[in-house]
Amino acid sequence: MRNLTTVLRIFFFLIFCIKPLAFEPNKTTTFEDAEQLDPSRIKKLITKYKHTASDNEPQALNNLGTLYLKGLGVSKNEKRAKEYFLSAAKLGFPPAMYHVGLIFHRGLGVSADPARAEYWFRKAAALGDTDAQFFLATILASKVDDKKKFLESLEWFQLAAQNGLVTAQYNLAITRRRVNPSRVFDKTSIYWLNAAAEKLHFESLKALYFFHYSDRNKNDSLSNVVSKLKRLAELGDERAQYLLGLSYYAGKGIYLDEQEGFFWIKEAALGGLLEAQEYQRLLSISKKSPQSKAIEYLRSDYFSKQTFQN
Numbered sequence: 001m002r003n004l005t006t007v008l009r010i011f012f013f014l015i016f017c018i019k020p021l022a023f024e025p026n027k028t029t030t031f032e033d034a035e036q037l038d039p040s041r042i043k044k045l046i047t048k049y050k051h052t053a054s055d056n057e058p059q060a061l062n063n064l065g066t067l068y069l070k071g072l073g074v075s076k077n078e079k080r081a082k083e084y085f086l087s088a089a090k091l092g093f094p095p096a097m098y099h100v101g102l103i104f105h106r107g108l109g110v111s112a113d114p115a116r117a118e119y120w121f122r123k124a125a126a127l128g129d130t131d132a133q134f135f136l137a138t139i140l141a142s143k144v145d146d147k148k149k150f151l152e153s154l155e156w157f158q159l160a161a162q163n164g165l166v167t168a169q170y171n172l173a174i175t176r177r178r179v180n181p182s183r184v185f186d187k188t189s190i191y192w193l194n195a196a197a198e199k200l201h202f203e204s205l206k207a208l209y210f211f212h213y214s215d216r217n218k219n220d221s222l223s224n225v226v227s228k229l230k231r232l233a234e235l236g237d238e239r240a241q242y243l244l245g246l247s248y249y250a251g252k253g254i255y256l257d258e259q260e261g262f263f264w265i266k267e268a269a270l271g272g273l274l275e276a277q278e279y280q281r282l283l284s285i286s287k288k289s290p291q292s293k294a295i296e297y298l299r300s301d302y303f304s305k306q307t308f309q310n
Contacts, residue, residue, distance in 0.1 A: 042073030058093035078109025097124035098132040133160040134168045169196040170204045200232045226253035238271035249294030
């Protein structure tokens with residue numbers, strides 16, 4: 001079991017190391033992965049895109065923007081990337097509108113400009129760009145003093161969630177919780193958390209874990225969440241390893257097994273998770289049993305806080 005875990009961690013570490021740095025999948029459907037090509041091929045692509053861009057072809061302009069933004073085959077130049085994205089955006093190309101919004105949102109080569117970021121995200125979102133819908137929703141959701149915009153964020157999160165964006169599914173759930181007078185997850189929120197959990201999204205798994213934790217009638221639901229946590233832990237996610245370790249120690253959603261609990265807490269600590277390192281330290285000096293200490297931690301509000309993801 002542990003040998004398999006080690007092999008899986010090494011395998012996925014290698015996968016993540018070579019993972020392309022290009023933008024989101026829906027931005028790259030016609031964009032060849034430059035990081036997987038030899039330099040001569042990248043140079044040919046750049047020549048091809050520049051030739052096509054001279055005819056104001058928006059996809060070519062957008063691809064050139066991506067190359068300059070990431071420094072693929074060219075020197076990284078965020079200012080030039082913005083110029084290419086802006087040219088494509090003015091031609092009505094939604095992915096380029098999204099990229100312009102992202103540049104102003106994060107201040108990439110320019111001063112951050114929330115108003116201009118919202119403007120371009122809104123234009124792209126209205127044309128169906130999923131990532132723009134998500135970023136627009138996060139901007140609107142941050143305006144808690146403007147009830148109209150806060151409620152509008154739900155609409156954009158919903159659209160992005162329906163298009164399969166996992167972070168949108170999670171944020172939709174916690175935003176719905178915020179507007180719920182009882183401050184609990186409703187059935188719709190649980191639906192979207194489950195959808196994100198199927199993709200092993202940790203924050204969604206964590207939210208579901210504590211939703212089911214105190215309900216004695218939902219042991220099967222908690223066990224289902226823990227089984228997904230275990231899959232994520234085996235992929236090397238330190239947060240999942242820590243929560244899984246506590247679950248083993250407490251016998252929550254899984255059988256009580258102190259040896260397994262120790263193993264997963266140790267894995268999380270070795271991975272650099274400070275909470276796991278602190279738990280190891282406290283457990284070594286505590287007079288309480290590992291089970292009671294784990295239950296104490298699980299009952300604390302550390303894990304039960306849902307954080308907004310951008």
